[in-house]
Amino acid sequence: MIKISNKECCCGCSACAQKCPKKCIKMEMDDEGFLYPVVDESICVNCNLCIKVCPIINKRKNRNSLLECYIIQNLNDNERFNSASGGFFSPLAAYIIEQEGVVFGASFNSDMKLVHSYTEEKEEINKYCGSKYIQSDINKTYEEVLSFIKSGRKVVFSGSPCQVEGLYSFLGNNDITNLITIDFICHGVPSPGLFEKYKEFMEKEFGSNLIRYTSRNKRLGYSTKDSFWAYCEFENESRIFADKEHPYVNFMNKAFFAEISSRPSCYKCSFKGKNHKSDFTIYDCWDVDKLHKEMDDNKGTTVLIVNTIKAQEIFEKISRFYKVQQVSFKSLMKFDTASMFYSMIPSPKRGEFFADVKNMSISQLYDKYLDYEPAKPKFFKKAIKKVLQLTGLLVLARKVKYTWRRS
Template structure:
């Protein structure tokens, strides 16, 4: 049976819980808010060891080079692109699947603003998958659901982090022609516990019911991401950039990530998915025509199936073919695990006793430096010089 001795060796994908024939493996939260498998009924366990056999970390696939295709992509529907984190590539893939009578799985908010995997069977429902959620999603039993649809012959698209896609593939233990997988290049996954602390703080500060939160809203443009909170009737309650929003600052400080993220087994170029998608903030290095600050997606295609799908959806897109080597050059999130913040242990210890407001204001206070940086960034965004200033800054840093 599966037993997690070192938490670095569990990515929390849930493959083991989905695969257990006796249903005795459950995903339970630890003190940091991350899910780990627990055998909660030893009498039910039949010692088949399937839970260990489907673990993507314990049975890591060796990376082997193969032919890939690379593209820069922008959805032609400007509203879809506006609502998307980058260029709307995933929506184009998902639209195709829905139109073929298929079903799409992805990360979305439930009624309590918890990030979970769920299904969509119509075009309108795809909206819930747009925009990043910088929290580890709970896949629940969606691997089982996806498998049932696959066996029924329906086209299935499953999207998630690289570990979740490898977890799905390990769980299935066979290839399906009617399965399309999409992984997102992942920085790391923060704790749902810390996310709930943030929600607690914002509810207290705003004093109103929160209807939706967008981590990567294009409030100031694509290249200056913002956290935007809305209430009833889409009323805007809060908007802060990556420099001053406390959850975004926590995310990029690597203080609240899952232990396995600091030694990720799935940081690589050659992946088991059909598509890998991620941002292209430096689109100007590839094409001046596509550099409009409204969002562009890098798409790396790993399979002939993925290329066939791309050929069918490209009429919805503006796209530019780019060599995979150039597309992935310098993308450290694809190849390198994040470094653990030295304050991580104390941060989680304090999270047990402090309120959300106390926690975030102690570790990520709104200092004069933060206020000044926000003022400068907002000024540059509103005057239209943000992109140019960012390029100058990057050039200086490189020197």
């Protein structure tokens, strides 16, 4: 049976819990607020299906992806504004629902917990849009996907690379012709337990229940400097954007980028590399000005990598909903794609931080660990990066840097 002795080796996909024929695996929150499988040994029959389904224990075989690359912008301004980048998800979801299909993604439930769920209604697609920098609870969605595809329905499933690989592993040899998957280039996922603590803190500060949270928004524009500001909405109609006056609103984002709050498996991620198992892979196109200057309108652009022939056929059917430019994989590699290939390096203070989470408030944690201005890149450093970019040596330089930092 599955036993988690090293937390870096469990991404929390819950494939084991959903596969167990005895339903004796529960996903339980640990001290850091992440879900891990716990087996009720009194019911377990030692069939080891949980081990056979685990996408980390059973390393994927390398596969050759199609790798057609595009940069895209959703032509519907509202949909694009509500999305993290160029708004890839909504038109594909709507297209599948029009064909009596079902759409799965991550959204907040009525208790403001980030969970995976599905919808068959176009009106509900919006709740899945936008990046939430928290790990979502995958729930029973793999079992639901299986039941839908078995009944002949088309399904779109969107999630992190490990959630998508967990799904494929769970589905095994089932016919997946009707399944379309989307994943993203993944930096990591912060603790849902930490978000619960943040939610309680914010509700106390604003005297009302939190009813909406976005990790990022385009109020100030679309750039790494302007987009990573959280937004909260409360039952009493208070609304608050993170800013200098309300720095704690941005607690989750700051902790995320300080590499202090992500899941241990994210710092040793088994799902890196260019050949994703999903049909589509999406990520932020921060360098649209250098790739296609005429598309740089500061409203968000997505890099879309089409990994399979099935995905290419679907993209041809929905491409009229986007402004599209095809680009080469090589041209994308000139820009920052570190999280495509390398796990982030955890902060040396991560352990101390989570020990303090038990006893300190969000504001105390913020003041102790996160109240700093990020250092501005020095002129010399910027110039070296530019030269490496122009000479095509940036990818190699990054490889050397990450290998060296990890050793």
